[in-house]
Amino acid sequence: MAVKKINKKNIAKVLAVWRREYNIIVPSMATDVPAFSEWDGEDISFLDWYRNTAVPPKSVVLPPMEKMMSFRKEKDGYKTEVSVNEDKQIIFGIRPCDAKGLAIIDDVFTNGYEDYYYASRRRNTLLIGLGCTNPQESCFCTSMDVDLATSKDVDIMFNDTGSEFIAEAFTAGGEYLLKITTGLKNATGTDMKTAKSVELEAKNKLTRALDTRGVSKKLQACFNNEDFWKQVAAKCVSCGICTFLCPTCFCFDINDEMVRKQGARYREWDSCSFRLYTRMPMENPREEKWRRVRQRVCHKFEFYPMNVDIFACTGCGRCIRLCPVNWDITRVIAGLPRQSDVKEKASALKG
Amino acid sequence: MIIANPKKEKKYLNRDNVYLPHMVLIDKIIEETPSVRTIHFHFKDDQMNRDFTFEAGQFAELSVPGTGEATFCISSSPTRKGPLECCINRVGLVTNALHRLGVGAEMGFRGPYGNHFPLESMRGKNIVFVGGGIGLAPLRSLIWNILDERDKYGKIYIIYGARSAGDLCFKYDLDTWQQDKTISTVIAVDKADGNWTGKEGFVSAVLKEESPRADNAIAVLCGPPIMIRNTFPVLEELGFSPEQIFTTLEKKMKCGIGKCGRCNIGNLYVCRDGPVFSYAQIKSFISDEY
Numbered sequence: 183m184a185v186k187k188i189n190k191k192n193i194a195k196v197l198a199v200w201r202r203e204y205n206i207i208v209p210s211m212a213t214d215v216p217a218f219s220e221w222d223g224e225d226i227s228f229l230d231w232y233r234n235t236a237v238p239p240k241s242v243v244l245p246p247m248e249k250m251m252s253f254r255k256e257k258d259g260y261k262t263e264v265s266v267n268e269d270k271q272i273i274f275g276i277r278p279c280d281a282k283g284l285a286i287i288d289d290v291f292t293n294g295y296e297d298y299y300y301a302s303r304r305r306n307t308l309l310i311g312l313g314c315t316n317p318q319e320s321c322f323c324t325s326m327d328v329d330l331a332t333s334k335d336v337d338i339m340f341n342d343t344g345s346e347f348i349a350e351a352f353t354a355g356g357e358y359l360l361k362i363t364t365g366l367k368n369a370t371g372t373d374m375k376t377a378k379s380v381e382l383e384a385k386n387k388l389t390r391a392l393d394t395r396g397v398s399k400k401l402q403a404c405f406n407n408e409d410f411w412k413q414v415a416a417k418c419v420s421c422g423i424c425t426f427l428c429p430t431c432f433c434f435d436i437n438d439e440m441v442r443k444q445g446a447r448y449r450e451w452d453s454c455s456f457r458l459y460t461r462m463p464m465e466n467p468r469e470e471k472w473r474r475v476r477q478r479v480c481h482k483f484e485f486y487p488m489n490v491d492i493f494a495c496t497g498c499g500r501c502i503r504l505c506p507v508n509w510d511i512t513r514v515i516a517g518l519p520r521q522s523d524v525k526e527k528a529s530a531l532k533g
Numbered sequence: 534m535i536i537a538n539p540k541k542e543k544k545y546l547n548r549d550n551v552y553l554p555h556m557v558l559i560d561k562i563i564e565e566t567p568s569v570r571t572i573h574f575h576f577k578d579d580q581m582n583r584d585f586t587f588e589a590g591q592f593a594e595l596s597v598p599g600t601g602e603a604t605f606c607i608s609s610s611p612t613r614k615g616p617l618e619c620c621i622n623r624v625g626l627v628t629n630a631l632h633r634l635g636v637g638a639e640m641g642f643r644g645p646y647g648n649h650f651p652l653e654s655m656r657g658k659n660i661v662f663v664g665g666g667i668g669l670a671p672l673r674s675l676i677w678n679i680l681d682e683r684d685k686y687g688k689i690y691i692i693y694g695a696r697s698a699g700d701l702c703f704k705y706d707l708d709t710w711q712q713d714k715t716i717s718t719v720i721a722v723d724k725a726d727g728n729w730t731g732k733e734g735f736v737s738a739v740l741k742e743e744s745p746r747a748d749n750a751i752a753v754l755c756g757p758p759i760m761i762r763n764t765f766p767v768l769e770e771l772g773f774s775p776e777q778i779f780t781t782l783e784k785k786m787k788c789g790i791g792k793c794g795r796c797n798i799g800n801l802y803v804c805r806d807g808p809v810f811s812y813a814q815i816k817s818f819i820s821d822e823y
Contacts, residue, residue: 250552251552251553253599255598259577259639260598260639260641262553262554264550290792291792294541294542294791294805295541295542295551295790295791296551297551297552297792298551299552402819405819405820406821432792432794433793433794433795434787434788434792434793434794435787435793436552436601436602436787436788436793437601438597438599439599440598440600445598445599447552447601452793452794452795454794454795459785459795460784460785460795461785462783462785463624465758467784467798467822467823468822473822480799481797485797485800485819486800488799488800489800
């Protein structure tokens with residue numbers, strides 16, 4: 183299908199067309215922090231203020247808290263009920279970094295045993311990407327193999343050309359959306375050129391980069407370097423915000439609640455930053471903070487790549503931007519002891 | 534939806550939802566020690582009773598609706614039809630709730646999950662079981678499995694210990710095994726009291742004393758972490774290579790299927806890649822967090 187173009191003034195009209203069949207989820211200030219939530223049918227002011235949300239769009243398909251099932255105790259035993267919202271929905275305006283984050287979580291929740299709740303929502307969700315024109319100081323997506331203007335993980339990609347967007351569909355779902363939006367013109371060569379120059383301008387705004395060459399090996403080499411990890415973890419306050427707001431973090435907890443004969447089982451986001459996360463009655467493998475910080479860094483840059491051959495980081499920069507103590511993962515990675523240093527130190531100790 | 538090559542498992546799902554437990558009913562409760570009980574149970578659904586199979590070493594999530602779920606190995610043998618058994622140490626919220634249940638009560642059950650003991654590669658070999666305390670539970674599943682196919686294996690040693698005589702689990706099985714002339718069973722307690730006539734000492738020390746031969750043998754151990762750590766070197770001293778030693782590890786788990794994230798040791802998840810590991814694998818673990 184040809185690349186289409188849409189005037190920014192008409193975005194509300196286009197969304198309204200889609201809204202007849204889908205719930206539309208857009209960046210919103212309705213909650214205390216910028217997050218994705220249901221479109222009210224009018225307001226498209228996010229096109230002006232939106233750089234990226236604080237809460238990543240994973241919250242749409244993996245809510246911070248959800249009821250997995252409810253129980254009712256009756257004479258002949260427990261009755262269990264499950265209800266999942268399987269309404270068709272569109273996440274409009276997802277950035278390429280967050281689309282990649284969702285692709286990573288998709289893999290976790292659908293390989294092996296399929297996660298019923300996640301998969302039910304995800305399979306009914308279309309992603310409409312919005313090229314990033316105004317990256318922030320904390321962003322380093324291009325170092326993590328993310329492109330500002332395109333993504334293989336979305337159904338349609340929108341890119342800014344000034345007063346218009348050009349829109350390219352990559353999947354059948356995306357093509358369908360463009361088809362039901364009547365009256366769209368094809369983008370011209372000039373439009374494509376403009377989009378390209380907008381993209382280049384955006385790329386030039388990126389100030390941060392992360393050299394990921396050999397990171398996994400370096401992490402492996404310094405895994406037992408307790409002094410290094412203690413230093414890295416020193417200012418961390420274990421608040422868990424870096425994990426909650428990370429587009430690739432997926433850990434969860436499961437808890438029950440019962441009042442008289444009615445109860446429910448809930449799932450909530452959990453975090454490896456918390457001491458209780460791994461605590462067993464007799465022991466806790468990650469009681470100390472430096473072990474928990476090490477787990478987070480190594481999971482992103484060593485363990486996850488060992489299993490799936492991709493870094494579990496998309497360079498969205500949230501864990502830097504929103505950390506209350508300015509903990510900076512790019513500085514940690516850049517400051518990893520070089521293998522030769524480790525060897526020298528080891529041989530110095532031996533000698 | 535963009536999903537990279539999903540490999541789907543669909544074993545014993547309830548309404549296609551892996552988190553939805555099957556309800557089971559308690560047939561019998563055996564109080565093993567003041568804090569440990571074994572619960573025998575069967576599925577409410579007859580079809581599940583007929584279809585359900587598992588392998589020795591696998592685990593399940595038992596739950597009390599409204600209180601929560603916890604992870605337990607299945608301690609009965611896959612060779613025996615009839616009720617499933619799980620051994621429960623009273624230590625936390627869910628295990629306390631499970632200790633309050635009586636015969637006829639209902640629980641939730643999800644499973645079986647995880648890998649299992651490598652029975653195939655154990656055929657024709659001598660098997661040395663080393664267990665401590667409630668660590669006998671997963672071994673017991675394998676022991677009965679092997680005893681039910683006795684002629685396929687060589688000599689069998691069972692070396693089992695607990696803190697005191699009162700902490701020994703499965704005393705009824707221990708009696709049977711001690712009377713069985715085809716296996717050598719040694720039972721010890723860390724500290725003997727007045728009535729104890731058996732051996733005294735740590736399991737690792739008793740193992741050294743018994744010194745079973747390592748050639749053509751497999752050692753399988755389970756117990757508290759301190760016992761496991763002290764037993765590896767003794768087995769190596771006896772000539773067991775890391776490939777000949779197997780154990781089963783325990784971690785905090787919530788989902789049991791490799792999603793909730795907390796049971797990892799380096800890149801491996803104990804629920805998905807374990808819980809059974811060879812000592813060779815453990816030695817190659819990136820992390821010391823086990």
